[in-house]
Amino acid sequence: MTLFERYLTVWVALCIIAGVLLGHLFPGIFHAIGAAEIAKVNLPVAVLIWLMIIPMLLKIDFAALSQVGRHWRGISVTLIVNWAVKPFSMALLGWLFIGWLFRPLLPADQIDSYIAGLIILAAAPCTAMVFVWSNLIKGEPHFTLSQVALNDVIMVVAFAPIVALLLGLSAITVPWDTLVLSVGLYIVVPVIVAQILRRRLLATGGQAALDGLLKWLGPVSLVSLLVTLVLLFGFQGEQIIAQPLVILLLAVPILIQVYFNAGLAYLLNRATGEEHCVAGPSALIGASNFFELAVAAAISLFGFQSGAALATVVGVLIEVPVMLSVVWIVNRSKGWYERGEAVRSVAAKGANESPSIKPRPAQ
Structure with a gap:
């Protein structure tokens, strides 16, 4: 681990502060950058996400994706947590904290809207950013890609019904243009670019050429993450300073939900004997x-100035720092995880069978 990577949390904290201050001092610049979007998808952020995840996607050999089935335990756990637990646990936390405990501290006319925003946030599992988190824990890249792709497929059919059920609405307006464009920009395009580049490098310079490019792109990926953080906090710098208490209160159920679902996925993977390189990405997803x-x-459902929109934005603001803390926990607990009885039992059985997919060493 480089010095830059070792103190990544410090750089993240500085970028958060810088983003809020810059967004407050120079709102016009950030409004202009924020306006560069199509179907609510910000194009500058999309480019930065390409720079973040293409180095991770370069490590993926599509020929090895057929072996992902051996990680059926991790796939099952992730699907259960994402679709059978996460939206419902967030609904419960939203009603508990926003609808009851914090009600006297929040605008009365926005309570239901805040809860709706939290539910909408929880009903949409992460896509592109997971590649960054998975790389930081040396996660199995083939599992991460296949799980993200599977979630995208399920999201097309499950997002609207789950939100409609929990919000009690008869019809949910799904922003299909945003969904399709986001999947295309954040998953399809980077995967295609990475695979074309990977094949050309291997054909012309072999593994040494690929390893050399990965080593050079490593810092680029992390710098892109930090610049993205400055932009995200810069976009909302005015709101953070204008409504600090509301944002702080909305962050409470989101934080609890993140740690609860990550911990649940991690423990279920350990109980079923899944490898740590799969359990980590499973928890993060x-x-x-x-x-x-x-x-x-x-x-689209409640309006730009609604409490629902603000609640989802709070999810954006805490995404990176909170996920970095989950990454830290997963990395530090690897020894404890691998001492689990089920993990050791499955590993012993696997030693007598074909070798399991292992993540490539960090570049």
Whole structure:
């Protein structure tokens, strides 16, 4: 781990402060950058996400994706947490904290809207950013890609019914343009670019050429993450300073939900004997959110100035720092995880069978 990576949380904290201050001091610049969007998908942020995830996607050999089925335990756990637990646990936390405990501290006319925004946020599992978190824990990249793709497919058919059920609405307006464009920009395009580049490098310079590019792109990926953080906090700098208490209160159920779902996925994977390189990404996918879709859905349903839109934006603001804390927990607990009885039992059985997919060493 480089010095830059070792103190990543410090750089993240500085970028958060810088983003809020810059957004407050120079709102016009950030409004202009924020306006560069199509179907609520910000194009500058999309480019930065490409720079973040393409180095991770370069490590993926599509020929090895057929072996992902051996990680059926991790796939099952992630799907259960994402679709059978996460939206409902957020609804419960929203009603408990926003609808009851914090009600006297919040605008009465926005309570239901805040809860709706939290539910919409939880009903959209994360996509592109998961590749960044998975890379930081040396997660199995083939599992991460296949799980993200599976979540995207399920989201097309399950997002609207789940939100409609929990919000009690007869019809949910799904921003299909945002959903399709986000999946295309954040998943399809980077995967295609990465695979074309990977094949050309291997054909012309072999593994050494690929390793050399990955080593060079490593810092680029992390710098892009930090610049994205400055932009995200810069976009909302005025709101953070104008409504600090509301944002703080909305962050409470989101934080509890993140740690609850990440912990649940992690423990279930350990109980079923899944490898740590799969349990880590599973926990991260179970905890994070597809905030572009959530923000767009909240705005289309309740309006730009609604409490629902603000609640989803709070999810955006805490996404990176909170997920970095989950990454830290997963990395620090690896020894404890691998001492689990089920994990050791499955590993012993696997030693007598074909070798399991292992993540490539960090570049």
